[in-house]
Amino acid sequence: MIKNPILKGFNPDPSIVRVGDDYYVATSTFEWFPGVQIHHSKDLINWRLLTRPLDRLSLLDMAGNPNSGGVWAPCLSYDGDLFYLVYTDVKSWHITSNVTKDTHNYVTTAKNIMGPWSEPIFLNSSGFDPSLFHDDDGKKWLVNMQNDFRKGKNPFAGILLQEFSLEEKKLVGPVKNIFKGTELGVTEAPHLYKRNGFYYLMTAEGGTSWDHAVSMARSKEIWGPYEVDPQNPMLTSAKNSELQLQKAGHASLVETQNGEYYITHLCGRPLRPEMKCNLGRETSIQKVNWTEDGWLRLEGGGNEPRLEVPAPNLPEFKFKRVRCRNDFENTELNIHLNTLRIPPDESWLSLKERPGYMRLRGQESLSSLHRQSIVARRQQAFRCEAETCIEFEPDTFQQMAGLVCYYDTNDYIYLRISFDEELGKTLTIHHMESGEIDEPLDEEIQIEGWVKVYLRVNIFNQSIEFSYSEDGVNWYKIDKVFEAGQLSDEHNKLGFTGSFIGICVQDLSGMKKHADFDYFTYFELDE
Template structure:
């Protein structure tokens, strides 16, 4: 059996492809760098993070991008002996704003691990692009159309235009092939061909609790498209009792044995099933469902119904588990673990080093945690409701504007930070800094003096609905610091309801005086606790 979600933690908008006996899923990364996560499996049960293709600033420059901007809904395909990745870079957007500056690009590679090409600009008419390779050799780009005009449906349909791979540009007329169903908010198109039918898969209902998967088909690629008679194909709307919610934004794959599966976005609320308050601090995750084709030429979920299941029958493929990931990164290799990401810009020697002090991650202090430009922050996803993360910090701040420590981070407006700094009267001190919907606070009544110790150990522990911080001076005798915090405040659902990432746990350093004082981290441990 396959246990959902297959990609826990912030891994939304999955696009799946098979290349021979290998399966790959690409997911959105938004403002986090490198852009796009690609996981690999050979049995659809066991998955490993294999690459993040948009790793150069020439491919992706997110400097100044808004929270939950950047990479939206990539599409990964394989044809002509190459991998093709199309993606959106959203430069400006806001829930209340009419405009979205969303630019679509294409990169390719012969091997999924790269090297990936420089980007080819495609268009900016809407987001969620995908590339369809027809059996006659022609290639077609799809994306949703964004209509900013007052009184119009902003999700104005699915556009189709031919792509010329020789000229590396879109050619010919633009066709609006599908304007959606009454579910609304039509986006996330993927096109497939089977038995002479073109099947158009879209996401509808919005990416929260009304989310759904819609399927339509046509004998002509240009339409008209008839909608699945039992639409939606998948949804958890009107089923608050289900453990998997927000089901939508899907992608299909056929195994080498002729079995069909659908990966899709999902979310798992912190609160019990059916609770009125539902918040997903792990973000939007990736799950999988098995499909069966009916005699009428339409696919349906295996076993009937259209709601997501926690357990799904695995395909008839040999089991292929991967080695377990180590819990601790000792920072003794020349490159960062791929599980770490940075904000908006790639990690480079100007602010991050694994070689200047071997066995340590050195971060040079830069801008504050509310900056959308040059933060010195390295973080990984929270992937379990119960988990803890730990590090050891060596840092010699000279004044209060120099800080370093351990942060639980959602975006620039939502974070909780255990930092080491210096107070004029107390010397080296620990304090908790918080930002809740942009409102800054320091919940401790006074700084905690740690004397002039060379090393401080920092830890955070998540226990589903709450999390709290600890510190130690010897690495063994841990002391709690500050109150327990609400995990749900680091969730899409709390952060304006239209944010799209998830909780990260990070190491960071700030030097608000501009002198770029370094902080050294000896290791980082992350462990799921069940």
């Protein structure tokens, strides 16, 4: 059996493709760098994070992008010769539907899934969720949702279709709106497939929250008209709050070597009873079958996602477990570590200046949309622990370094070292909630003379607790407990990401004071 979710913790909008005996799933990364996560499997049971292709500024320049901007809904495909990665770089958006959005769509290609990936080709900016379909006559077609910002119009105005020419490196020919969606509304995330003479259009509808769903339509001609599945939606969690996998929608289809079919789809697992998904939107998989009259159905019937589904008739293939401890002994970042909006470079992050340490130079504040010195990883379990050891000698209260639980610039909990004119080196917590800053401790903790400062965070389902130590053996717990549900889309109401845990440095004096981090660990506990 396959146990869901297969990709835990902020891995939304999955696009799956099979090449030979290998399966790849690409997921959204939003404002985190590098852009796009690609996981790999050989059996659909066991998965590993393989590569993150948008790893240079020419492919992805996000400085100044808004919270939950950046990379939305990539599509990974293969035409027998090249891998194609289509993605959106969202430069502006607003939760209000009828507002203009800047959604620039690109495609990059590679002979090998590990790259190198080509310089991006600009496609259009008419909407997001672009997807590339390779027809059996050699033609390539781009579909994406269309954004209509005009008053009184449906902002999710339907699915656009246009031919793409790799030779000309651009979209060519007419543009047509081929599908206006169903009564579920919020029609997005299009993928085209072809089977038995029909073009099948798979879309997401209902919005990417509790009413999310997968809709199917089909046509004998690629230009339509498209007939909607009479039992639509084919997958949803809507109206059943008891399901462990909520938000089911935004799916893509794959056929195994043996003719079995599966869909990967977005889902969320809420903390209860708060119903807040602090792990973000995740990826699950369901086995599906084709009916005699040519419609896609979940194996076992119904249209609700299951926690366990039958595995394909393939040999099991397990991967070596990835270490959760980062001792910074290598000169490249661990694949699970991310930076925010900007790529790491020696001007602010070095693994060479002091071997065995990560040296971070302070840049802008945790409120910045441009240049933050932060390195973080996804929280991927409801119960986990993270720890670091810092050497940092601030000269002013404007210099800070520490351990942070981060959702975006409006919501984070930051255990940080800084300086007070009377106390010297100090430790306290900055708590930002919904854009309002709070200092929850009655007074800063004096740590003057401490060469090393050990910081730890423990997350137990709904609660976030911090501790600190001078020697890494004797720990002092901070009494204040924070709510993990704060670091979620549901609390923020303006985002699509999830909770990260990381290390960071700020220097608002402009002196670029550095901190040295001896290690950063992340361990998941039994759930």
